Amino acid sequence: MVKTVKGIAASDGFANAPAYLLVQPDLSYQKKAVTDPESEVQRLTTAIEKSDTELTTIRDIAKQSLGEEEAQVFDAHKLILADPEFTGAVEQQIKNDKINAEQALDNVSQQFIAMFEAMTDNKYMQERAADVRDVSKRVMSHLLGVELPNPALIDHEVIIVAHDLTPSDTAQLNKKYVKAFITDIGGRTAHSAIMARSLEIPAIVGSDTITTDVKAGDQLIVDGVHGDAVINPTETEVNHYQQLAQQYAQEKAEWAKLKDAATVTADGKHFEIAANIGTPKDLVGVKANGAEAIGLYRTEFLYMDSAELPSEEDQFAAYKEVLEGMNGKPVVVRTMDIGGDKHLPYLPLPEEMNPFLGYRAIRISLDRQDIFRTQLRALLRASAFGKLRIMFPMIATVQEFRQAKGILQEEMDKLTAENIQFDANLEVGIMIEIPAAAVLADQFAKEVDFFSIGTNDLIQYTMAADRGNEHVSYLYQPYNPSILRLIKHVIDSAHQEGKWVGMCGEAAGDSVMVPLLLGMGLDEYSMSATSILRVRSLMKHLDTNDLPDLVHQALNVSLSNADNAKLVNDFVAKNRK
Ligand SMILES: C=C(OP(=O)(O)O)C(=O)O
């Protein structure tokens, strides 16, 4: 029996609770001819009734814990169960073709799914295909007598164990009961890991085998700081982790004292610490952790949380809420970055061999200008309510930036003609997350107002290592001299042109990276809100006059990520003020 499982530490914190396996059961069935169709119809009716009762409970619990909107999807499922066109067709097949209920259900649901999916001119109807799929899965589970996992039904503290969690699975986790999660696959910069940090749920990803190591109900300890999970811990282990959790809580209490303090180094230099957010709801964490700005608002979650393309009004309301919520502090909003591991059910993307190298982010925006212009217009209108900065993701060429900025200018001109207020002087910048843009930063710096370095993608593209693949996660090497040299070139190029540079990749909140970035002169550090106070505290204890030699060593003498991690850790231990 495996006792301790090692994974990638994805979100800080400790938890001790029973395991809840979020694993899809085997729903395969045998096709059978039946001699007594009536009893088969009876089996179907019973399975439908059980599904309906279950959906009522799920809906009620989802409404309490997640809200009315999230609960509505289960009403749609109940309607399908009550629809005689659907259930009647299954019954007819059982009677006419003398086949078992499983096969008839499968046949009819496939027909309905194909019919809905073909309705390409009606997005609403197209989305019903997913509902039919879900409902038929539930009825099938009752026919087969196997249990489906129902995360919405969780009403006691658990640790979720799953093969993988998509960003939308993660968004549905109820923090009140879900104390942590562990997955088989994934990396530290996968979006479910990033969301775990903003939800402040301890998490371990990329454990490889957790779904086979753990049984439902096993007691689990998750140490999200070191990436360790202990299965059915002994009393000694429980005590050990309780102590670690207490120390962590004490450290957090120390950091919390800096909530309203400015971010200054021991020699009195000010740097800006900003927060990364995905939705206006994240503002609570941003304020609780004393962010000086928002350095990255990932707007794609607005699109992912919606059943259709969000309207200009919906977007305007969200952007305005964030800008007003920040009371005049800067807010960098990144235009839609869909593609890679982020999908929209209503915007089918082409099947791609390499989605991270494919049709994504600004590439979609420049192609689907209808979507892009709606977003820019909503952003511009919101700019009248705070200090907005617009940032384009995944820029590879100067021409892409010029085209995107040209479209922005056209939308500004339209608003001027319509007499609608907006901030005509807002800054426009780009993410530096493609090596081509990093190498050419000196040219870009002449045209943009700022850079924000996206190390999550910059590292995956520079090292040719998928950020979500645990088998190559050892190549996520932020302190590798190659990455550090690229970063230094970007910072120097911007400063040469009098522009500021931020970093919004996860490396900005990494305690080993921070001394190096300070030494290279990075201006703004944008991170999960929960990392802010730790980094503010670290900066307070560093003197920038000590750093040039450290940077020199890291870029020119060290040969590896590991060398540099040691170099910085030794440096901090010796030079902490
Ligand atoms: C901040 C980044 O963007 P995202 O993680 O959303 O791809 C990045 O690539 O570093």
Ligand SMILES: [Mg+2]
């Ligand atoms: Mg990115």
